[in-house]
Amino acid sequence: GAGVSQTPSNKVTEKGKYVELRCDPISGHTALYWYRQSLGQGPEFLIYFQGTGAADDSGLPNDRFFAVRPEGSVSTLKIQRTERGDSAVYLCASSWGAGQPQHFGDGTRLSIL
């Protein structure tokens, strides 16, 4: 499809495990953002990529969270030693450039048991 694709759509894992969440942005979009949405809240910014580099990772809550975008397209959000508080919907968005309207994927619902 032409939209932002996120996989998996749902992920259930045990506390302490490692997880990877994948985002495939709209073709040609250079800016890519990760957000986290907790129940009943609006999405909160995690990290922003312009091309291959993490231009701003000030929203990552701690060093258990890391994200990469090695070829400037697909991005992976990695969470080590997961905690129950990490349970949320993780949203990816892409845009033609920083400041342009962002188009969101359907999200990955992460549940930590």
Added chain:
Amino acid sequence: AQKITQTQPGMFVQEKEAVTLDCTYDTSDPSYGLFWYKQPSSGEMIFLIYQGSYDQQNATEGRYSLNFQKARKSANLVISASQLGDSAMYFCAMREKLPGYALNFGKGTSLLVTP
């Protein structure tokens, strides 16, 4: 401090009527953008409308219009001729230069359109 404030947790509107969803914002950045997104129960975030801080005219997109009052720092969304399919969460968001033009979202307003 909350940068985007949506004071209406829930709203009801009858089909075919117009409804206004409130949003106020706080920024010292002279160049910013304001967005509205719709999130149905299925979870996807759907972009509705955008207003730039330097835009002189209020943005409109079909049945959506943005009532931008810069001096009051408000950016209310007006939905005309409501339809049952408009029932969803609506989020107001602001884009500033930092961090990385990322969106700062409000807590959302749940809109229910009744027959």
